[in-house]
Amino acid sequence: MPPAASPVPCKPLFxxxxxxxxxxxxxxxxLPVKGAEAASPASAGEANKPDQPGGLSGLVKGLWGWGSKK
Amino acid sequence: MAHNIKNVRIQAAYAELKKLIDQGSYSRIIKTTNKIVNDDQSQPEAWQCKVVAYIQLDQFKEAINAINKAPNRQQMQFELAYSQYRLNKVAAAIDTLDSAPDKDSPRGKELRAQILYRLEQHSECYTVYRELLRTTADDMDMERTTNMAAVQVHRVELGQCPVPS
Incomplete structure (x- = not known):
């Protein structure tokens, strides 16, 4: 027979x-290098990307993005 | 010329440091900050990164040693008080916090409440938590309320407040 259950004090969570x-x-x-990088054509192009009209490549990219997220 | 090479090296080390922070590679952060301070002792950011990495690794003695060596130790009194608290040097921790420039900031109060809990100064601790809960609004309020409940448990045990009905 197990003993009757009784409440016992426990250490509170903290x-x-x-x-x-x-x-x-x-x-x-x-990192001043980063500022110079932002002015370079490569990253400037990247910064403009979201503003470009999507087109077929945008759709494909979107699909890829969608696919990779799942 | 040599000065320039040193600056480039320090800059590269900071770039590496930024990457390591994103990755959470704390041991490697310490190695990289050592590279920086070996080149130039007066780099507060490197010292701060070193101290934070030691704290994240639970190496509190090393964190305190680094703070004591740092030129910006005055700005790291909170980190010092926290490290002392974690080493259970609570009396030293509260002294450090009392002389810290940001002792009255929300984080200063948060640490003060935890130290007061360890010091078993439950009424003072309760007051700090009540104020914190009134003045802060972040996603830690549930945890803060839990801590306050813990304080209340001790206050009830000690007869400092009535048992809630």
Missing amino acids: FDLALNHIGFPSLDHK
């Missing part, structure tokens, strides 16, 4: 929330 406030600093200003 979360460490202060750790969430410890993060890495932004390093963007330490």
